[in-house]
Amino acid sequence: xxxxxxxxDDLVQRGYRFAYALxxxxxxxxxxxxxxxxSVLSARGPWTCAYLxxxxxxxxxxxxRRQRGAPFAPLNADEIQDHSDDHGSPRDAxxxxxxxxxxxxxxxxxxxxxxxxxxxxxxxxxxxxxxxxQKIAEFLGWPRGTVLSLMHRARRRLRDWAAQRSGA
Amino acid sequence: MLKRQIQDYYRSLRPSPATGERLRKxxxxxxxxxxxxxxxxxxxxxxxxxxxxxxxxxxxxxxRPAAAQRRxxxxxxxxAAAAVLAVxxxxxxxxxxxxxxxxxxxxxxxxxxxxxxxxxxxxxxxLEPRLVLFKMHADWCPRSPKVAPxxxxxxxxxxxxxxxxxxxxxxxxxxxxxxxxxxxSLGILDQIGDHRGEMIRMExxxxxxxxxxxxxxVCTLRERGEQPEFEAALAHVLPRQPRGEP
Numbered sequence: 001x002x003x004x005x006x007x008x009d010d011l012v013q014r015g016y017r018f019a020y021a022l023x024x025x026x027x028x029x030x031x032x033x034x035x036x037x038x039s040v041l042s043a044r045g046p047w048t049c050a051y052l053x054x055x056x057x058x059x060x061x062x063x064x065r066r067q068r069g070a071p072f073a074p075l076n077a078d079e080i081q082d083h084s085d086d087h088g089s090p091r092d093a094x095x096x097x098x099x100x101x102x103x104x105x106x107x108x109x110x111x112x113x114x115x116x117x118x119x120x121x122x123x124x125x126x127x128x129x130x131x132x133x134q135k136i137a138e139f140l141g142w143p144r145g146t147v148l149s150l151m152h153r154a155r156r157r158l159r160d161w162a163a164q165r166s167g168a
Numbered sequence: 169m170l171k172r173q174i175q176d177y178y179r180s181l182r183p184s185p186a187t188g189e190r191l192r193k194x195x196x197x198x199x200x201x202x203x204x205x206x207x208x209x210x211x212x213x214x215x216x217x218x219x220x221x222x223x224x225x226x227x228x229x230x231x232r233p234a235a236a237q238r239r240x241x242x243x244x245x246x247x248a249a250a251a252v253l254a255v256x257x258x259x260x261x262x263x264x265x266x267x268x269x270x271x272x273x274x275x276x277x278x279x280x281x282x283x284x285x286x287x288x289x290x291x292x293x294x295l296e297p298r299l300v301l302f303k304m305h306a307d308w309c310p311r312s313p314k315v316a317p318x319x320x321x322x323x324x325x326x327x328x329x330x331x332x333x334x335x336x337x338x339x340x341x342x343x344x345x346x347x348x349x350x351x352x353s354l355g356i357l358d359q360i361g362d363h364r365g366e367m368i369r370m371e372x373x374x375x376x377x378x379x380x381x382x383x384x385x386v387c388t389l390r391e392r393g394e395q396p397e398f399e400a401a402l403a404h405v406l407p408r409q410p411r412g413e414p
């Protein structure tokens with residue numbers, strides 16, 4: 001049970017970051033966090049990070065459906081690859097190839113904004129919450145192979161974005 | 169490293185101070201502990217007989233006939249006036265027969281039964297049930313709808329027995345608290361759930377028979393198959409009524 005002010009503060013921060021990862025907009029992230037917070041309040045907890053993140057995701061899906069249809073676009077069949085032989089989190093070797101390509105946080109923010117919602121969500125859960133691919137799959141309710149495909153595609157898009165920038 | 173860059177980027181994000189403060193305060197004000205904790209120790213439990221003998225509430229009074237809707241004070245005033253007139257009449261007749269007492273105070277007259285008084289204790293039925301049969305219900309519990317018809321059948325079958333049938337609704341926190349207050353007033357707070365320190369874990373979707381005097385759980389029913397055994401246990405602990413002569 002999270003009751004101490006420090007734990008609540010940590011919960012607010014993590015909830016806001018995840019909401020920002022989904023919306024990529026500060027105002028919408030705050031609105032989303034507040035909506036999810038109210039739903040947790042109504043349910044009287046539990047005040048855990050997993051529960052809050054799940055509430056944020058559910059609220060985001062509801063809002064997106066109400067506004068303009070499905071929030072997470074389906075993967076194209078040709079983009080889904082079989083990554084079932086991969087274990088744990090995606091390989092850091094590919095990530096290392098991007099080292100130094102983002103000179104500052106503004107460039108990284110722009111690149112993340114260029115990603116699609118589901119890609120940003122997966123990237124956030126992997127990098128910041130340090131979830132494994134299996135845990136991301138369980139949390140989002142997707143197959144593990146889909147999560148790994150999303151990770152692969154997100155990294156490729158970030159690489160493409162960085163290449164375009166350097167070329168320009 | 170990309171992962172480190174993403175971590176640093178997201179961890180630098182913060183909501184506005186006003187929003188963060190508001191969220192923290194709202195969570196602190198609604199701590200989950202305030203709805204699952206046991207009722208306060210200084211809570212004064214009322215007797216179940218008080219609930220049975222309590223006067224009807226206002227909505228029920230509004231449904232009574234107009235003649236019966238007089239305020240209680242009106243009847244009392246009428247009764248007091250009649251009593252005063254009776255006392256004066258007795259005093260007047262006594263004064264006509266003898267010497268008026270000094271100071272104008274009439275001598276005590278014959279005893280007059282102003283009311284019928286309560287019936288003898290032997291004829292008054294007991295309003296304090298020894299047995300409480302309760303159902304734990306929650307809207308979100310898949311087992312609750314299954315035990316509801318069993319509870320209904322038991323209520324019809326044992327309607328004439330001195331058993332109190334109660335439903336505790338524990339769907340959400342406010343109703344959980346109401347259930348605990350009611351259980352405490354009935355004296356069965358220890359029997360409605362598992363006590364873990366200051367917390368009470370209440371399980372929905374069950375029917376339980378409690379002996380209030382012995383403060384113990386007689387039996388618990390969770391599914392239809394246990395109904396015969398439950399009824400047998402209930403019939404076994406029912407107080408034996410003296411059979412009247414034909």
